Amino acid sequence: MQQIILSGIGGQGVLFVTRLLAETALELQHPVLISETHGMAQRGGNVISHLKIGAGFTSPLIRPGRADVFLGFHPDAMQVHGFYLKPGGRAFCNASPSDSPFSIDATSAALAMGSPVSANLILVGAAAASGILFCRATDLEKTLRRLGGQKTEINLLAFRRGIELFQGAGP
Amino acid sequence: MTKRILLGNEAIALALAESGCTMATSYPGTPASEILRSLVELRKREGLKLHLEWSVNEKVAMEVALANSYAGRRSAVIMKQVGLNVAADPLMSAAYTGVKGGFVLIVADDPGPHSSQTEQDSRLYALMAKIPVLDPDSPREARLYVEKAFTLSEKYQIPVMLRPTTRVCHARQDLEWPALSPTTKTALFEKDPTRWAATPRFRLALHHQLNEKIAGISQEDAFMPRRDDRGTGGEEPSPSLSVADRGDLCVVACGVSYAHAREVMSDLGILHRIPLFKVPMPYPLPQAFARELLRSYRRILMLEESSPVVETQFQARDQVLGRNSGTVPAAGELLPEVIEEILRQVLGMDALSPVKTAAAPGRRPTLCAGCPHRAAFFAIKKAFPKGIYPGDIGCYTLGLNLGVVDTVLCMGASIGLAAGFYHAYHQSREDAPVICATIGDSTFFHGGIPPLMNAVVQGARFVLVILDNRTTAMTGHQPTPASGVTLGGAHVPSLSLMDLVRACGVRSVTEEDPYRIQDFLARLREAGEHVRSPEGGVAVVIAKRPCLMDRRHQQNWSPVKVRVNEKCKSCDFCVKQFECPALVPQGEKEPVRIDEGLCSGCGVCVHVCPHGALEVAGEST
Numbered sequence: 001m002q003q004i005i006l007s008g009i010g011g012q013g014v015l016f017v018t019r020l021l022a023e024t025a026l027e028l029q030h031p032v033l034i035s036e037t038h039g040m041a042q043r044g045g046n047v048i049s050h051l052k053i054g055a056g057f058t059s060p061l062i063r064p065g066r067a068d069v070f071l072g073f074h075p076d077a078m079q080v081h082g083f084y085l086k087p088g089g090r091a092f093c094n095a096s097p098s099d100s101p102f103s104i105d106a107t108s109a110a111l112a113m114g115s116p117v118s119a120n121l122i123l124v125g126a127a128a129a130s131g132i133l134f135c136r137a138t139d140l141e142k143t144l145r146r147l148g149g150q151k152t153e154i155n156l157l158a159f160r161r162g163i164e165l166f167q168g169a170g171p
Numbered sequence: 172m173t174k175r176i177l178l179g180n181e182a183i184a185l186a187l188a189e190s191g192c193t194m195a196t197s198y199p200g201t202p203a204s205e206i207l208r209s210l211v212e213l214r215k216r217e218g219l220k221l222h223l224e225w226s227v228n229e230k231v232a233m234e235v236a237l238a239n240s241y242a243g244r245r246s247a248v249i250m251k252q253v254g255l256n257v258a259a260d261p262l263m264s265a266a267y268t269g270v271k272g273g274f275v276l277i278v279a280d281d282p283g284p285h286s287s288q289t290e291q292d293s294r295l296y297a298l299m300a301k302i303p304v305l306d307p308d309s310p311r312e313a314r315l316y317v318e319k320a321f322t323l324s325e326k327y328q329i330p331v332m333l334r335p336t337t338r339v340c341h342a343r344q345d346l347e348w349p350a351l352s353p354t355t356k357t358a359l360f361e362k363d364p365t366r367w368a369a370t371p372r373f374r375l376a377l378h379h380q381l382n383e384k385i386a387g388i389s390q391e392d393a394f395m396p397r398r399d400d401r402g403t404g405g406e407e408p409s410p411s412l413s414v415a416d417r418g419d420l421c422v423v424a425c426g427v428s429y430a431h432a433r434e435v436m437s438d439l440g441i442l443h444r445i446p447l448f449k450v451p452m453p454y455p456l457p458q459a460f461a462r463e464l465l466r467s468y469r470r471i472l473m474l475e476e477s478s479p480v481v482e483t484q485f486q487a488r489d490q491v492l493g494r495n496s497g498t499v500p501a502a503g504e505l506l507p508e509v510i511e512e513i514l515r516q517v518l519g520m521d522a523l524s525p526v527k528t529a530a531a532p533g534r535r536p537t538l539c540a541g542c543p544h545r546a547a548f549f550a551i552k553k554a555f556p557k558g559i560y561p562g563d564i565g566c567y568t569l570g571l572n573l574g575v576v577d578t579v580l581c582m583g584a585s586i587g588l589a590a591g592f593y594h595a596y597h598q599s600r601e602d603a604p605v606i607c608a609t610i611g612d613s614t615f616f617h618g619g620i621p622p623l624m625n626a627v628v629q630g631a632r633f634v635l636v637i638l639d640n641r642t643t644a645m646t647g648h649q650p651t652p653a654s655g656v657t658l659g660g661a662h663v664p665s666l667s668l669m670d671l672v673r674a675c676g677v678r679s680v681t682e683e684d685p686y687r688i689q690d691f692l693a694r695l696r697e698a699g700e701h702v703r704s705p706e707g708g709v710a711v712v713i714a715k716r717p718c719l720m721d722r723r724h725q726q727n728w729s730p731v732k733v734r735v736n737e738k739c740k741s742c743d744f745c746v747k748q749f750e751c752p753a754l755v756p757q758g759e760k761e762p763v764r765i766d767e768g769l770c771s772g773c774g775v776c777v778h779v780c781p782h783g784a785l786e787v788a789g790e791s792t
Contacts, residue, residue: 009534010536011539019176022176022343023176026174026176026345031344031345032176032343032344032345033309033342033343033344034176034342034343034344035338035341035342035343036178036341036342036343037285037341038201038202038204038205038286038341039201039202039285039286039645039646040201040286040536040566040568040569040645041285041286041536042536043536043537043538043539043566043569043645044534044536044537044539044752045533045534045535045536045537046533046534056437057434058308058309058430058431058433058434058437059427059430059431059433059434059435059507060309060338060342060344060427060430061338061431061506061507063435063506063507063508063511064508064527065527076531076533076534079529079530079531079533080529080530080531080532080533080534081529082530083527083528083529083530111768116768117768
């Protein structure tokens, strides 16, 4: 069982990453329950996804102080939604400059790749490599391929870039 | 059967298709918009036979779907909660006439509110109209309830309301994906003037019949409240009322409040100790259930959103802890943490440690980089600097951030309010400001035409800017009556805003691209002159430029590369007055920076900087 908060700004692809994690969970035979932000906030306001993986959940929302994992796609994310993380929970954040072993500058890395919209997948790649997620990086890669679409190749590149960045920055 | 992760709204769409629904009509609005959109995709993929339409507004949507039901075919009308205010008229009457083919009214409520003007509880409309309402707790249950709603509707020949909330519509859950088969039913309208054309003489009889229907429905076993203290999520609750055990406290919950309460009670270890009842159909509430609870429990905690609908149907409320007793907050979403706090308080448990909240206020939403509305708003502010700006509902409500939206009431109200402001000032003051209202194209079609006719024939004078981006942008780019094509792909007349405005009696109508900001300003100033001239009246300027985010429109302009030159005084005028997300302030002494990733190359900001520090550096690559 894992409760994950994904926080970012409308337009950053938080919904896509939520879907990526949820489809991977389903592939691993875990039930999923999600709550997403739609509507006006998607025009550049703060957006949040609540993702609950495993049996036994009935509420689509995570209570404050109960998230096992926090993924922050925007430097403000921890300030705005960090209160969902439980004591001892693990966070992985997009920060410029990277200020901890559990943060990377995904925005700059995405720009360097020539694909500013890929910061979301770079961050998830790094988070997966750090081992804080319910699944392995290879599981997520498999889902990315399965979801397909025109952006599959660039998505995979960005995801792997995230893994490399974590391995380069980590111990 | 395979499993798929479905959005609540997708689950509802799937259930409509599974139930043999032959028509669904809707007007877009968060949190309901994805239901019809998903049906359009399903129809295409599965070759289903059903009529789907984005109607011009919710009232029309309901009337169109009602006729399909009168003709014996299963029908659904879909809207957000404030849309039901618009459609309340046909609903009240249809409760009396009843229906023939199953008729499900799907109304998505928005406690919070997240994307709405109000937190209104549509179940109160069910009470007023005297129609049953079902309150699902999850995407899975919303799907189950659709077929049940059709069956109930056909058995009693009555409209049935399905009332999901944001947390059901925008939740996702893994669900079984069925094999769908196209079905259809032949239309047959059997004339019966005493019913379909009932005059007041027959209406009393229909009201008696309606009362009998509601009494019967309240006894329906399929919708009896259920006790549910066992198992884990996703199971059908135990099928018995079993109020046998008596005690101090029980909890009664509806909709997603039930889903939250169940998980919180499980975490607190009280799920097996405190009876938890779920009410699938908040109205009509079986009175036997209410009486039995009152006999069996000293205290009844009632958790429901957003109004005390079940609570109020308890005829004796001394034992009921809810919104009327002040136990449950009178406004705001019943989040799981709020429910936990209430439960702890009622049970005399330790309170939660002080509520943690956001350490920063977060970002407000803003118009996209390159949004043509931003250019129009900037020009309006420049043309009518001390104006009164009635605004309306859509993306362009975000003109608020630019200080060019002074009022937001409901769909189409910008025009009625503009006329009202005119008369208020005209009657009482010499120094009346210019009134400049803004409304989007879809909102104008939805509710702008009657107030515009009214303004003209009552002699009001104001400038109306119709922000025509050729789509319903905020809710996901649904077509408008100007699109010229149906959801099925058939070509139909494309309505002209220009012609409509002229037909409303407006004599000054112009059209201009807001990207051509100097020309657009000139049109606004001419409109202002028309308003003030002796023979003047309402003047309309149509700001015509397709939404940048709508991929159906070809980009018919050449993006430019804008650069910041040495004249930048770091005054942040552009950041504050234009608020383009691609203009990034760098602090007091640093020149503003252009975020290349966000910049659309519209080049409008070049006309915004008072120092000439933003300049075109060539065509964008």
